[in-house]
Amino acid sequence: MQEKLSIKHIANLVGTSITTVSFVLNGKAKEKHISEKLTEKILQVVAELDYQPNSIARSLRTGKTKIIGFLVDDISKPFFSGIARVIDQKASARGYKIIFSSTGNDKKRISEILNIFKDRHVDGYIVAIAEGLEEEIGKLISGKAPVVFFDRYLPELDADYVLTDNFQSTATASQHLLDNGFKNIGFVTIDTEQQQMLDRLQGYTDTVKRAKAKPQVLKIKYTNSEDSTEKIKSFLQDNPELDAVIFAANYLTMDGLRLSRIGEEQLLSSKAILSFDDFELLEFISPSITAIEQPIEELAENIVQLLLKKLNAGDVKNGGERSVLKINAKLNVRQSTKGLVN
């Protein structure tokens, strides 16, 4: 536990200067023409003593902390904690650590957190926020801080994004239903301008139209779960010809399944059900429900890669071009949509 090991000790032990030790430690031995012998000797002593340079002193000097700020609505949401887990892995492997905070969609809280992150001198930011909160976060981008957004696309923010390919996901899902013989596919979404919901809708309508079928869409003005369930009920009652339904978000799937709570399970039981977003319940209930699974691993990998690319290109002041990456989702086919074929 010789805690107080410093570069000075190493230099003394080897019989050289801290400058030389520092160069070797930073892989600049070659560049600085340090002799191989000296380099070897330094590395050996460092290894023997298990010396690690003080990261804080380094941060103070270089201005880099190798810390990334991770900002989401609520870290305990499965999607976000899943992303957090993988991001931490990927970032750790590259020498970065993550600090996180949950905004709770509160404007004041966002500003506070960004202030804390800035105070901590984070090197970069990974952010997912909802519409309407662009202003708070806009300063970050105009301040040239390296930021990667994910989950939500915010048209007002000209920035870098890593997103699930929402269009592709529902297009594939719709095609899956058509391929399995379903002809009248309904689509339940919310009444919104959110880009990801519009994309999901578009993926559905384009695919259905190409098959010469007629889109049947329910756009719910979302207030609460009970109301939503009622509207789904009416929609299904008014359109008895539907043989399949796609729910465009996990909470809509839940609201649909709650029909069984109000004794209306027969409205769904005859139909193929497909959910955007996958969760444990869907695999468990009977019949198990086909779902679009967000590609967490790939999203996380791309987020980290993109951010690190920006961090390392930090010197290039012009910012370079913006990236909007769309990652393909996975379709987990289960009992609910196999009906007409298997």
Add this chain to the structure above:
Amino acid sequence: MQEKLSIKHIANLVGTSITTVSFVLNGKAKEKHISEKLTEKILQVVAELDYQPNSIARSLRTGKTKIIGFLVDDISKPFFSGIARVIDQKASARGYKIIFSSTGNDKKRISEILNIFKDRHVDGYIVAIAEGLEEEIGKLISGKAPVVFFDRYLPELDADYVLTDNFQSTATASQHLLDNGFKNIGFVTIDTEQQQMLDRLQGYTDTVKRAKAKPQVLKIKYTNSEDSTEKIKSFLQDNPELDAVIFAANYLTMDGLRLSRIGEEQLLSSKAILSFDDFELLEFISPSITAIEQPIEELAENIVQLLLKKLNAGDVKNGGERSVLKINAKLNVRQSTKGLVN
């Protein structure tokens, strides 16, 4: 964006020394007998320019980073991400930030992560690890680092713990079943020496015995989910007199519910079911299932409080006494256990 604001600028603007500014900023104005006038003026300039001391420089000087390392199996498990969210809130409010990592129960990974945390000079640790990994973590404690453990009690580690009161939780649950008229209560657990599982078992047996009833316990040597479901099936078939069953962990509840997958739902449908650990599914299925909910908010609050107490008592070298806090769980009563009364 005058990024490069430093204590020197403030001192110059006010016309004093950085020493005085530092004293004022650290609330030592009184102690150091700085005149009220000067203090006021400094605070005013600081407020005007929105100056914030560089936290890294401060860390280098003081040796404190105000960062806490959070170490769990898997940050994406609902219990852990829930705890993480609340801990972040509580810690943020006190000027601390959390960095986390997931161990995946891998010994090598644990050592790596602890090394990273140490390298980052975290002030303290919040840790939940499984049995068998004590050795890796033991060095932390013997090294006098401030650590608070939660979730798991590890008898070998003489340390500070914050735990759900497992004994109380199943005692209360058992009493609830007895109060509602159930007489033959079964208990499904695993064959283990894990303290928390033993406590849950004890809470049940003590309560049942006090009511002059006979404990009926299934201890599963856990290998996999399918096998577990089979053993639960046999247990229920062999003990037809049971009118209630407590599952001692969420995965056991799931295994029990999977009886419906193998056409054996009637084994459970006639019985009151009660689950240790609550999750969405339990509220959703029909009948909804009564569950013991871990007190995440209180656990988090106590973890943070205890750790900060240790951090602030850092000067007191004798370490003080150890704490083992047990927090009461909550019983969420649902349809499954109301049968005989309502």
Add this chain to the structure above:
DNA sequence: CTGAAAGCGCTTACAG
């Protein structure tokens, strides 16, 4: 009541 100066442990221009 206040300030000059050392020092936390690094990195890096500069000099030789």
Add this chain to the structure above:
DNA sequence: CTGAAAGCGCTTACAG
């Protein structure tokens, strides 16, 4: 090929 020294922005013993 190598090293003395400045400096990152603070805190704090010491001096007055």
